[in-house]
Amino acid sequence: MDVSPDNMPDNDVKTRKPRAPNSPPISGRATATGRAARNSEIVYRDLRDDIMNVALAPGAPILEKEVTERYGISRTPVREAILRLAEERLVNVFPKSGTFVSRIPVSELREAIVARKALEEVCVREATAKASKSRLMELRAIVQREQELAENGDEHAFHDADNAFHSGIAAAAGYPGIWTMIEKIRIQVERYRRLTLPQKGRMQLVVSEHSAVLDAIETGDGDAAVAAMMSHLNKLQIDIGTFQELWPDYFLFDEQRTQP
Amino acid sequence: MDVSPDNMPDNDVKTRKPRAPNSPPISGRATATGRAARNSEIVYRDLRDDIMNVALAPGAPILEKEVTERYGISRTPVREAILRLAEERLVNVFPKSGTFVSRIPVSELREAIVARKALEEVCVREATAKASKSRLMELRAIVQREQELAENGDEHAFHDADNAFHSGIAAAAGYPGIWTMIEKIRIQVERYRRLTLPQKGRMQLVVSEHSAVLDAIETGDGDAAVAAMMSHLNKLQIDIGTFQELWPDYFLFDEQRTQP
DNA sequence: GTAAAATATCTTGTATACTAGTTATACAAA
DNA sequence: TTTGTATAACTAGTATACAAGATATTTTAC
Numbered sequence: 001m002d003v004s005p006d007n008m009p010d011n012d013v014k015t016r017k018p019r020a021p022n023s024p025p026i027s028g029r030a031t032a033t034g035r036a037a038r039n040s041e042i043v044y045r046d047l048r049d050d051i052m053n054v055a056l057a058p059g060a061p062i063l064e065k066e067v068t069e070r071y072g073i074s075r076t077p078v079r080e081a082i083l084r085l086a087e088e089r090l091v092n093v094f095p096k097s098g099t100f101v102s103r104i105p106v107s108e109l110r111e112a113i114v115a116r117k118a119l120e121e122v123c124v125r126e127a128t129a130k131a132s133k134s135r136l137m138e139l140r141a142i143v144q145r146e147q148e149l150a151e152n153g154d155e156h157a158f159h160d161a162d163n164a165f166h167s168g169i170a171a172a173a174g175y176p177g178i179w180t181m182i183e184k185i186r187i188q189v190e191r192y193r194r195l196t197l198p199q200k201g202r203m204q205l206v207v208s209e210h211s212a213v214l215d216a217i218e219t220g221d222g223d224a225a226v227a228a229m230m231s232h233l234n235k236l237q238i239d240i241g242t243f244q245e246l247w248p249d250y251f252l253f254d255e256q257r258t259q260p
Numbered sequence: 261m262d263v264s265p266d267n268m269p270d271n272d273v274k275t276r277k278p279r280a281p282n283s284p285p286i287s288g289r290a291t292a293t294g295r296a297a298r299n300s301e302i303v304y305r306d307l308r309d310d311i312m313n314v315a316l317a318p319g320a321p322i323l324e325k326e327v328t329e330r331y332g333i334s335r336t337p338v339r340e341a342i343l344r345l346a347e348e349r350l351v352n353v354f355p356k357s358g359t360f361v362s363r364i365p366v367s368e369l370r371e372a373i374v375a376r377k378a379l380e381e382v383c384v385r386e387a388t389a390k391a392s393k394s395r396l397m398e399l400r401a402i403v404q405r406e407q408e409l410a411e412n413g414d415e416h417a418f419h420d421a422d423n424a425f426h427s428g429i430a431a432a433a434g435y436p437g438i439w440t441m442i443e444k445i446r447i448q449v450e451r452y453r454r455l456t457l458p459q460k461g462r463m464q465l466v467v468s469e470h471s472a473v474l475d476a477i478e479t480g481d482g483d484a485a486v487a488a489m490m491s492h493l494n495k496l497q498i499d500i501g502t503f504q505e506l507w508p509d510y511f512l513f514d515e516q517r518t519q520p
Numbered sequence: 521g522t523a524a525a526a527t528a529t530c531t532t533g534t535a536t537a538c539t540a541g542t543t544a545t546a547c548a549a550a
Numbered sequence: 551t552t553t554g555t556a557t558a559a560c561t562a563g564t565a566t567a568c569a570a571g572a573t574a575t576t577t578t579a580c
Contacts, residue, residue, distance in 0.1 A: 359532080
């Protein structure tokens with residue numbers, strides 16, 4: 001375009017240059033931390049967590065003004081947070097009307113599970129091929145931690161450890177970016193999972209399944225590792241019908257996308 | 261939280277209710293078109309396209325003010341557009357300093373290609389299993405169109421048709437949402453592809469590869485279809501080293517993520 | 521002449537005022 | 551009582567003003 005900052009020879013006249021920002025993002029830059037303590041980030045995380053925990057139920061309204069007053073900040077950062085949520089399809093913004101927590105779209109849910117399985121399969125296969133001993137020890141430690149948390153019944157911490165296990169496999173495979181993608185997909189599935197989670201003995205089952213996956217990885221049997229992981233992830237596909245009865249208006253069955 | 265709009269019995273006193281927004285996003289809603297003509301959307305798409313076309317080169321600064329004046333709008337919608345780009349890692353925002361088009365991170369690039377292959381594999385396999393005759397005819401028409409565009413040398417239209425083919429396969433598989441995910445991944449790869457695209461005879465090669473994929477789908481051979489698709493997508497993995505020489509500062513080699 | 525400090529000016533982040541559109545409510549008429 | 555309409559209140563989108571920090575330039579000391 002007509003920006004042309006460092007293409008033009010700017011060394012002929014020194015005093016006239018109106019301070020074109022000729023500081024591109026240099027590699028080893030100290031201030032590359034970027035958005036660390038931005039208010040919109042805090043609001044975003046809080047709202048996202050509330051939505052994922054179903055503390056904010058699907059269909060519930062989100063009032064900019066209420067959030068504004070709760071945090072004691074202005075509309076601008078709140079609005080940024082809501083826009084991020086809208087992109088992730090966690091909320092629906094109706095232009096001059098209101099913002100609401102989105103309902104769980106079952107068709108997307110199905111696809112999200114399929115996509116996650118595809119990505120986790122790649123990760124676990126690659127992890128089997130090239131995981132270092134230390135990585136395996138880390139993963140085993142996570143499984144052990146899960147065991148302890150399951151015994152204590154600490155659901156929240158167990159949930160974190162669960163994530164750490166899957167994240168660790170992606171890291172062992174050398175695919176941290178793919179784990180980022182899985183996490184984005186997981187956001188969609190998480191609300192559904194939170195509704196179905198409080199089943200007795202579920203944590204113990206997860207521990208044994210994780211352990212089986214790790215066993216296969218350690219023996220270097222890629223196919224077995226993939227099979228164990230698929231078996232594990234298939235547990236997500238409990239039939240949605242039963243939960244449809246419990247929370248009828250939490251789910252959305254037709255397609256009707258809001259943004260093309 | 262303390263919103264509680266339609267949970268409270270609001271039918272006792274009629275005149276005092278301060279218009280709590282008791283209109284959740286009803287399913288069959290007419291105004292569900294949502295963001296149609298929003299300025300931030302226009303700016304976002306234009307900037308994104310410019311970045312993907314490498315018209316805005318990696319490292320180039322993006323000045324809110326310049327965009328503001330170009331579109332004749334205020335900073336707010338421009339800012340929203342830039343924030344969306346920042347989430348997709350197409351730009352880097354340095355808080356009180358400036359915004360720059362991000363460099364192409366080669367490690368993420370590698371992972372993006374792996375992820376795309378995993379997702380496309382699922383799509384093409386499922387499409388082979390359950391594509392209707394009409395879907396197959398549509399896909400064949402797209403391939404034919406690609407052939408014609410390749411002969412005419414219309415690179416831009418060919419690019420669209422290319423996307424339509426992959427999108428069509430996802431649709432045939434019943435996974436339109438997965439295509440959305442692939443598109444998000446594709447954004448990252450697209451810039452690299454645009455740099456490597458102008459190779460002679462590339463379009464003709466793509467046509468034949470697409471045709472091979474479709475042949476396998478039509479015969480119902482899932483494994484062959486997957487193999488053909490993988491062979492097609494592997495073409496993306498040309499060694500990056502050669503292009504590193506041509507555009508040394510377009511790529512980023514170390515990790516250094518900006519947002520945790 | 522060199523280097524360091526001061527200053528000017530740019531950048532993005534935030535707050536607030538205003539606009540335009542939507543929905544609920546009140547009210548009137550049948 | 552029901553139905554249509556007017557109005558009032560609330561919504562998100564936008565514009566603009568201000569604040570805080572960073573970089574480039576200028577100035578000053580030596």
